[in-house]
Amino acid sequence: MPDHDSDSLLNRQTKRRRVDIGVKRTVGNTASAAAAATTTTTDNIARAKAAIFSAMNSLSSHSHHGSDTDSMECSVVQPHGGPGIVSANDTESKSNVLRKLLKRANSYEDTMMPFPGTTIISQLLKNNMAKNGGGPERGERGDRGDRVDVGFPRSGLSNASSDAPQEDACSNSSHDSTPQECLSPFGRPGLAPFEIERLNDEHLRAKRARVENIIRGMSHSPSVVVPAASRHERDHEMDRDQEIDLDCPPTQSQQQAPSSPRGGEVCSSSSRENKRKQRLPQQQQQSFTQLVCQRKEQKQEERRQLKLQLEDMQKQLRQLQEKFFQIYDSTDDSEHNDLHNELNNDIGNMSEDSPARSDTGGDDRGGDDLRSDNEMSDLDPGHFLDRARALLQEQALLAGREKPRREGLSRSKGQGGPGSSMHAEGKQLAETLKQELNSAMTQVVDTVVKVFAKPPRPTPQQAFPSLSIPPERFPTTVNGDNPNFHTANQRLQCFGDVIIPNPLDSFTSMPGMPGPTNDQTEALPLIVRKTPSEHHHHHHHQSSAVGAHGGHHHPILHPSSLSASMGFSPPSFRHPFPLPLMGYPFQSPLGGPTGGYLGRDRSSPDSMDLSRETTSLRTKMASVHHLGHHHRSCSPAHPGSTAELSLSLIKSECSDLQDMADISPYSGSNIQEGLSPNHLKKAKLMFFYSRYPSSNMLKMFFSDVKFNRCITSQLIKWFSNFREFYYIQMEKFARQSINDGITGVEEMGVSRDSELFRALNMHYNKANDFEVPERFLEVAEITLREFFNAIVAGKDVDPSWKKAIYKVICKLDSEVPEIFKSPNCLQELLHE
DNA sequence: CGGCTTCCTG
């Protein structure tokens, strides 16, 4: 197979690649241009400028999608950028640029908002995890937003900026000083000494002034109290401040600048600022000012709240800790100490890291979250601990061997002295404890869920915290060594954050519901209230949920609101609160949602298709993110700490969710919210009639599906994939025929026993239980001949040579039989 | 700009 093939492929690909390269070039453009400028310019100032600029570019382009907007950004602040830098500068009008910047500022804020809290909680939960492992939660900022940690996302920054070891210099100096010295590219020791003096260039100074102003504002905030924190925030702060700076330069809203220890560097900032101000049109400047004002106030407020919350959490942690120890005080001391240390470590980590984290999230507005977090934590310890304690005691009593063992251990400690054996035993004990705690947890959650499902109107404040908190807190110190536990927690957060609030939001509009004070400002589309036909239930949750449907919708047990508001449909979603399943006994690695099926009864005959079905849901998750932050921002009663779910997390969470999910509550009703494997099958059969169905047509023929944008596009995508396969087969067989020496189109035919047809039939009609219409054979033959002719004519050298064929084929669609409009068409069709 | 398509990749 020969040359045709590879040739055209090569052509296509190279062409394609060229495009790609062209696009990507914009990313590296500014940096490389700056680098080039570095080499070509002889002037020292220009060189310094270029160097710094390149560093800054690499910073900013690293901090988000390295798109061409970066270069534009630079062009705003640097209208007279170094030689060779961004030629597109002048073409873009300032107003446009500024608008983009503002827009970006918003989106940036949105994306940034979630993270800092996560790190706090994570630190709370992560037992003795590396303190500097804070990267994970923040790694999502990259292009990909993958669920997997990317380690230290900014690690490449210092490398990218051609200038040397600022990183080290920063980390060294950051111990004894405020973070600010590392925040500004200009403040970096590596650059400052020789650079600063020569920087008589206005815009550079203006830029620096802005950066430093921001820094001043931030360092003045109450939460920057822990010097050690600077280490954590430094690498993130650098680009972020860059971001803030670019997005909204500070003006009148300056804080009363505290006399900074490095005041010398900041001395003339006001004058620089004035100069910078002049660069901006007055109107934009004002809007900037306002923006900055609001933002700063917001930030201050958030910090205050965050700090308060932090303290509160610490208190509660200690409380919890004490209560915890009270239980075991009598039985074991070594363990006591171990756990005590662990807990203390956690608290220490928290207090050490959290302010930094909160600071790094300079843009996050976590007010609601924090408040709700406080609320929930207020309720948490009592309710939960009581139950936990009771359960634990009960267990201890029941499991008679446990206690002797513990005592034996504690005795051995006393006798054997502080040896290593004792340490091992202590660990063992810890393990036992962990297991106990976990089982207790499960029971507690089960109980609570059960209890919760009964009263028709549980107050959210009680319900959510008690449900969502315990798993977060309880195994806090106990599971530090379990890498999956963290993910489990995050999974929980998914529930707590996204899933729970949504129904609540939608529920606020319900009459008689003592809903949160927030108004629902945004329509919640796609929310369907249906009476789910319920079957295949093994969980009391399910039945209770259905029962709750009678009078009104239960806030958290309403599956449809979840799925609907999240943009994905729940044919396979069942439990809004599979919390008992989410402890670490149920381990489903974040990266591998495949392992996740519960060993539960999936008695539906279609259950084996679940995996495929779940994949069909994944597309819909694409729409999650905007909804996601919407709900974060407007649901007051949800656990605030969970607000920092990244989209990627949500995605992975929900694919996990799908794995955990069982049978749709809607599976018996007429309208589904998602596309099932049967729909896929049906679509494939429809392809025999129509290769290019319109979206309207699809809606007609899939009337049993509740259409939304995602469903539509998924269906369209299906047909697109069908076509792709179809045309690939056609081309393949056409080339094969040509290579087999066939010269006449007449020899090209498609019959039911031809290889081509078998391939197609295998793809669209795998079970071969559908009689392929004759028309399809004709169309296939026509297509094949088209390809044949085109290839023979050498048209395939044209990269778009297939388009002509597509044009022909798309006119060959025939009517899809009416029977396909029936939701049960498959049965009817296949039973013939 | 949004819908639709193709192309590429995983």
Add this chain to the structure above:
DNA sequence: CAGGAAGCCG
């Protein structure tokens, strides 16, 4: 098959 990028079109 899905996701995403790129392109076309109304």
